[in-house]
Amino acid sequence: MFQDRARIRVKAGRGGDGGLSFRREKHVPKGGPDGGDGGRGGDVVLVADADLRDLSAFHSKTVFDARRGGNGRGTRKHGADGDDVVLAVPVGTQVTDVADGTLVADLAHAGARVVVARGGSGGRGNSNFATPIRQTPRFAETGLLGESRELDLRLKLMADAACAGLPNAGKSSLLRRLSNARPKVADYPFTTLQPVLGTVDGPDGRQLTVADVPGLIEGASEGIGLGHAFLAHLERARLLLHVIDASEGDAGERFRVIDAELAQYGAGLDERPQLVVLNKADLLTEPAPFAVADERIVGVARVSCATGQGIDDLKRMLFALCPAVPEPDVEVAPELPEFLEYRPQPPQRRRFRVLRTDRGFRVVGAAPEGAELEEALRAAGVRKGIEVEIGDEVFEWE
Incomplete structure (x- = not known):
């Protein structure tokens, strides 16, 4: 059956955690921190495909999650970036954010693409925090969560x-x-x-x-x-x-x-x-x-x-x-791109960060309260009995 509408949920990948590691080699008793950075989480991307005719593919599967980034490791090895999820939609598909009803993109020609959910950035490894005064930082950043949103897809046929x-x-x-x-x-x-x-x-x-x-x-x-x-x-x-x-x-x-x-x-x-x-x-x-x-x-x-x-x-x-549509004159407009790429506004950077320590987790910056803090800690991997430090307060997670 022809389907010209669909509603999907997309979630970009979380960034990988920074590595908490110290160089350990024979005859090198104080090797220093060598934790690498975490990889970036994968994006969710929509691409207009001229071979598709409707949105029926999105009625059996409506939830799409990109892969998270890899964690940083010792010897300053950075984690791999998470794989993107690329979803093909018919040419003429309009993408609307369900939350506020804004039009995210109008994929009106083959090859047009839109990043509908950006992956979270990876956390920095402890090697980034070494200073002449703090030579053995025992903490590293955790990766940020990726964007998630609910989208309405609506197809408007492209016909002469x-x-x-x-x-x-x-x-x-x-x-x-x-x-x-x-x-x-x-x-x-x-x-x-x-x-x-x-x-x-x-x-x-x-x-x-x-x-x-x-x-x-x-x-x-x-x-x-x-x-x-x-x-x-x-x-x-x-x-x-x-x-x-x-x-x-x-x-x-x-x-x-x-x-x-x-x-x-x-x-x-x-x-x-x-x-x-x-x-x-x-x-x-x-x-x-x-x-x-x-x-x-x-x-x-x-x-x-x-x-x-x-x-x-x-x-x-x-x-x-219905005369033939003239091809764009590349000599007249050399800046004309091969295809248009739409991107939503990047999210504001979080006002706080969660650091992973050798004893648990530390929240730095303007720490939130309630559900936002709990979500961030759970995403970082907090478990019952783990020590959590917020400012001057230290407690066990229950």
């Missing part, structure tokens, strides 16, 4: 043209005639329950993508019927194919019903160029009349999906109205 119209107007039949898609076709309303994409081949080798969504009815923008859930898939289309059943007469009124729903929905759909397709011309003895005067109407085509009448002319109109 999209079909809009009342149920049973013949949108699916038109897509079958125009493209390589094979949507279900039947003589009853709401045959199409999920969006369908098709590719139209041009005579010069160029291709266009055309989308078919469930039919719209009056009130669709307010949630009535099926099509309201899929109006978002029309937003990215360069051209709307407004399909009307010409055999039922009053094509102008049918046009106004759907056009009013597009205007109510917003997102610029009421400003999009429209190619009116009067379908089922084989059922009429004379060409279907259409007298609507609107500057957004860029053409009117009379076709029959049953017999193929007018389909070739419609294809030519499609390619004329």
